[in-house]
Amino acid sequence: MNTPSRTTRPVFRAATVADVPALVRLVHSAYRGESSRAGWTTEADLLDGRRTDVESVTAELEKPENHMILMEVDGELVACCQVEHRGEYAYFGMFAVHPTLQNGGFGKALLAEAERFARETWDVREMRMTVISVREELLAWYVRRGYSRTGETAPFPYGDESFGLPTRDDLEFEILVKKLG
Numbered sequence: 001m002n003t004p005s006r007t008t009r010p011v012f013r014a015a016t017v018a019d020v021p022a023l024v025r026l027v028h029s030a031y032r033g034e035s036s037r038a039g040w041t042t043e044a045d046l047l048d049g050r051r052t053d054v055e056s057v058t059a060e061l062e063k064p065e066n067h068m069i070l071m072e073v074d075g076e077l078v079a080c081c082q083v084e085h086r087g088e089y090a091y092f093g094m095f096a097v098h099p100t101l102q103n104g105g106f107g108k109a110l111l112a113e114a115e116r117f118a119r120e121t122w123d124v125r126e127m128r129m130t131v132i133s134v135r136e137e138l139l140a141w142y143v144r145r146g147y148s149r150t151g152e153t154a155p156f157p158y159g160d161e162s163f164g165l166p167t168r169d170d171l172e173f174e175i176l177v178k179k180l181g
Contacts, residue, residue: 008073010106012113015068015080020057022077023068027052030096032164039099041138046171047164052094056162060094068094069117071110079110083118089126089177090118111145119180127180130154130173139174147176 015023029035031051036042043051060066060082071079078101082094092114097107118124131139133153143149156171157163 010078010109011072012110013070013072015061015070017058017061019068019070019077020054020061023057023070023080024052024054026077026080026098027057027094027096030099030102036099039097039102041097041102042099043132043135043164046132046134046168047166049161049165051164053162057094067117067121069110069114071106071113073106079106081110081114083114085118085122085124086128088124089128090114090122090124092118092127092129107141108145115178115180125180127178129176131176132156133172133174134168134170139176142176145178147178150175150177 028051030039030041031043032047032049033044036044061068063084065085067083067085069081069083070077077098079097080094081092081096084091084093092111095107095110097110115127118127129142129147131142133139139149152175154173154175156166156173158166158169158171
């Protein structure tokens, strides 16, 4: 990947089925395997296996309540996320920034775009997400962006390989919430 210029303005667009293979590669590279270690959001020490696959991303894209946002810079896919309408709130997930571009402001810009989209498109006033609770650095990043740690948790789906293969037995999800103005 070429390093985009910091002066180049990112372009946001909705993902299509044609984007799915590139989305799967991006998400996997940001979280799993050696390539993910180039960034700071790796889960490689927590989980092995796949992060997602073509079938599950395609299925998510086909749901009418889901919207996947791509961020491109200089014509290259650099980040993505999923925003799902869940009635009174939107759920934020499948967030990935290319490992060599993490810490460059791309994630912050995409998160802001996802919040804007949810607020303006669905008129929701709250965004929720789940983060693996042992990922303190990532949790702190979201807190700096206005998310609150609720203290609520959800069990990690041990035995469901679609979430990966855990390398430890103390994983759970923490629920974060942000009020959208």
